[in-house]
Structures are given as C-alpha cells and as structure tokens.
Amino acid sequence: MRKISFLRQIGSQILLAIIGLYVILPVWGMARLAFDGSLLGRPTEFRWLPKVFSLDAFFKVLDKPYQSVNFTTLLGNSLIVSLGAALLAIVLGTSMAYAFARFRFPGRQTGLFLLLLTALLPPIAFTTPLYIVLSILKIRATLLGLAIVYAAFALPFCIWNMRSAFQAIPKELEEAAFLDGAGNFTTFIFISLPLSMPSIAVAALIAFLMAYSEFAIGWLFVEKASTVTLAMSIYTMVLSGSAQPWSYLGSLALIMSLPVVAIFLLLQRTLLDRMMFGAVSD
DSSP states (O other): OOOOOHHHHHHHHHHHHHHHHHHHHHHHHHHHHHTBTTOSSSOOSOOSSOSSBOOHHHHHHTTOSBTTBOHHHHHHHHHHHHHHHHHHHHHHHHHHHHHHHHOOOTTHHHHHHHHHHHHHSOGGGGHHHHHHHHHHTTOTTSHHHHHHHHHHHHHHHHHHHHHHHHHHSOHHHHHHHHHTTOOHHHHIIIIIHHHTHHHHHHHHHHHHHHHHHOOTGGGGGOOSGGGOOHHHHHHHHHHTTTSSOHHHHHHHHHHHHHHHHHHHHHHHHHHHHHHTOOOOOO
8 A cells, every 4th residue: 555645644634624614614604593593684793603592593484484385385395396306307317328328329429419518508598498398388387397397407417327327237237138038128127227226316316406406497487485495485585685584594494404414314325336336438
C-alpha cells in the first residue's frame, strides 16, 4: 500500500472538513430557524442556537401550512406526484434503456445523443409542449398531469443510467436463456431486469427527488390550492417575506426532508452498490 505524506493527509482532512461544513451548515441553519420561537419574520442576525427554544412552529405547519390546506393533503399530493413520476420514468425508461443497450437499429446513436441533449436542457424548455398536450388531454391541472411532467424531466437521466446497467450484464447469461428457449421479453423480465435492480432503484430515487423538491415549474400546472405540493408551499413562504415567522419555513423544510431520509436509509446499500458499479464499453 502506498503511503501518503503527512502534509498531504493534513490537506485532505482540511478539504474534507470544509466540504462537510459546506453541507452541514445550511442544514444546521434551517434547524435553528425551526426551533427558534423568537422569530416574527425574517431572521435579522446570525445565531448558532435558537434564541428561544420552541416547538410551536412544528405544530403550526402540521396543521395548515398553506392557506386552508391541511398538511396531510400537501404531503399526500407530494408523495402521489413524486411516486407517480418515479413509476412512470422507470416503467417507460427500462424498456428504452434495454433497447439502446442490447439492440442495434437505425438512428440509435442519434437517439442517444438527443436523450443526452434533453438531459442538458433546462426543464423550462419542455413546459410549453407539455402544457399544450396536457391541456388537450384535459389533465393539465391534475396530480396525474404533474406526475407526467416530472417524469418527462427525469426520463433522460433514467434511460442513460439504466442503459449502463444493462450493458454491464454479461451477454452470455442472456444467450444461455435464448438457448433454453426464452424470448427477448422473457429474458428481459427474468434475467436482465433483476440483475439491474440497483441501477433501477437509483434512477427511481433520482426521479422521486426531482419531483418531490421541484416547485417553480409546477405552478404552471396547478390551479387549485388542493393540488399544491409541499415544495410549492415552502416557496410561497419564502415569497411572503416577513409576513410570517421563518420558523414555519424551517420546520416545514425539516418535516419535508424526513421521507427522503427514510428512503435513503432503506436504499443505502443499493446506492453503495451502484456507486461501485464499473463503467462499460459501448
């Protein structure tokens, strides 16, 4: 094992400490806001600890954080939209990813390039066609329409991520299934799909997070307060300025992060497996 010099170790530790502070400080600041009962509007001074420790903000946002809409309604809307977007992105993306990974057909490279291009474009570029299509289908102002919008944003990444997973599966396994009489669909369902589950789980998590945390574009597809999500309600608190204590903002942000933390804890082994996933040649 190659030894690392003392100065290099110190430099690495300092760099890691700076990165850790960069990640932890915003979370700590949000937690401080959530438990500070002295706030009447925006915070006017920097503090490490709450001036007056209080849980009143949590009880407030767990009642009706957005206008007259209950917290359970907002949470339900967020979960329905996010899980729906993840499910649509995975169901539609796996078949396309497998086709790009295993089959050779005219326009394959062009299709991959266009997918990569759409992944690099800002989501606002897709709002106009999605707005028109969903309006024609009369589902624009529904949770289903919002889930379709977020699924469209996540699909390019999901396809590229899962394509790499399918490429990493040895072709000999699929060829053995073909020799036993299995067709393309049977091989895909019983051989390729189970072996690529770590990457599929990562793609589903990314699609879920994209839908769960998005707030700006969603307003174009929402008309009633009953279809607003948690992320949108947090955004309205920011826009309200000093109209209400920012402890409400901090407490709602902490509560909103709990499902994400729970999902990450459940999938942490899968995520680590995917991080160790090697690159493959085309």
